[in-house]
Amino acid sequence: MAAPSLAAHRVSRLFPHGSRGMASTSGFKADESAKPDTRSLISSTKDHSAISQAMKDAETSGTTLEVTDPIAGKHDAFAKTVDISGREENGRTSTNKDTKRVSVASDGQEDDVFRIGMFPKSTHRDGSIYRANHSWKREYNVTNRNETRLPEPTDCDIRNGKCIRHIPNRVLQILSLKLIKLTVDPGPVELYGYIAVRDYMDTLLNYIVNISRDDPIIVKQGSLVAMAGPKRGINMLSTALVEFDMRIKVGKEERHDCQLIDGVSDLDDLWSPWDCALKYRIDGDCGTVDLTVSRIDRAVMANVEVVVSEVRSSFDLCFHCFIGGYDEEIRLFNGTIGESRHLTRSVVAVVDGSTVDLKFEVASEPSDSAEHYYSFKAGMHGLDTREMKTEFGLISVKVTWSTLLSI
Structure with a gap:
């Protein structure tokens, strides 16, 4: 699995039978000869690095990468592309979030935890979630x-x-x-x-x-x-x-x-x-x-x-x-x-x-x-x-x- 070309915003991805497209800020092109199962696509550290770099590049440039399903179906109406780049009303772009996988000690055990970040301008107490035009x-x-x-x-x-x-x-x-x-x-x-x-x-x-x-x-x-x-x-x-x-x-x-x-x-x-x-x-x-x-x-x-x-x-x-x-x-x-x-x-x-x-x-x-x-x-x-x-x-x-x- 290789890092996507950011010049091509639309990329293909194989899904297991019965699924439909998934929108995300990251995207990649799967091997067309591979079996239609995404579970094996996340096991490689190299693959994670490629996806992570593509996500960072997209966030920096304000690009939205769209993942499309080659199988058409009635559920496609729910497979939307979402721009979460952090673009504000004045056109400036800021990094939206940083999702990191970390090992956290718990009762002497090492547990895999995804420490997630928040979108910009998304907090309630200061009212920023209701402002800006993201x-x-x-x-x-x-x-x-x-x-x-x-x-x-x-x-x-x-x-x-x-x-x-x-x-x-x-x-x-x-x-x-x-x-x-x-x-x-x-x-x-x-x-x-x-x-x-x-x-x-x-x-x-x-x-x-x-x-x-x-x-x-x-x-x-x-x-x-x-x-x-x-x-x-x-x-x-x-x-x-x-x-x-x-x-x-x-x-x-x-x-x-x-x-x-x-x-x-x-x-x-x-x-x-x-x-x-x-x-x-x-x-x-x-x-x-x-x-x-x-x-x-x-x-x-x-x-x-x-x-x-x-x-x-x-x-x-x-x-x-x-x-x-x-x-x-x-x-x-x-x-x-x-x-x-x-x-x-x-x-x-x-x-x-x-x-x-x-x-x-x-x-x-x-x-x-x-x-x-x-x-x-x-x-x-x-x-x-x-x-x-x-x-x-x-x-x-x-x-x-x-x-x-x-x-």
Whole structure:
């Protein structure tokens, strides 16, 4: 694999079967005789250097490199080219970001972590995200602060008992969100704010977490943060933006609060393999957050809803999810239940035909915990339900299967 010629902005790339084009700030030309599998294209340090140099050259010159798929298809409408060069209204160009892969010691182990940077003029506290005329702000409609819709497939085409219209697709799954380090008081802090994703299927905000200042969560250094979202799958047929503004509540007035992380970055499929866990580190003013993600091929959506009813007495509930092939815990809820309530509705991406395992930890106190497990097999359509009777009340689980896109 050779470095691209910057004179030719349009380059070709072979994708695995069923995929479509991916937009990125980097580009390369794959060996036309190679097998159509991108996973082998990232293993070489030399290849990484070529891509990295092309990215730096493109950023310096303000060039946008477009990656195109030689296979045409109906999903091409979602395969957009995004200029994230940092071009401002007056025509000046600044480097957008620097994504570095580093080894970070954790409990005596060396873990591969991608330390990501932020786009220029993308912070919320100073309002710069709403100013300047960067292309990525226009393309992703950043000034629109509305939340994404909740699409449900209703246009099935059933033949011989199977739907031939809806198919598994390429989806980004957020596996975990972890508060790695605090540069303020390392004890428990009150955390609020949001992390959301924008993709080309619908550029509105798709929240991973969204915590109000009036109802912050209490976390400590090294803790996982429960994720109530996303509310729909995240399309990985084009570059996805990750937008975040998380703060630590200090006093009565917001202006005194500490900024944890603030900015916008992006995720695409050019820098790492599919179907494995990848850790991205976000450094902020008052701490560090790790976002563990996976780009899942042939994914279907598990729409998970949990309802707690007939509460007899207050209890603590921790609700985990595990998807087939991954050891990472997806924490969807951790809190106290004192009354009947609709607990959560989250969408989890999983490879078609594999499993989703749900784990419930129910306790009245830390020393007295009971665990309940339920397993569901992934499919394109269908509905699975379970009921869990405990001494504290009744918990109902509903998993509805769907796909992100149709053909």
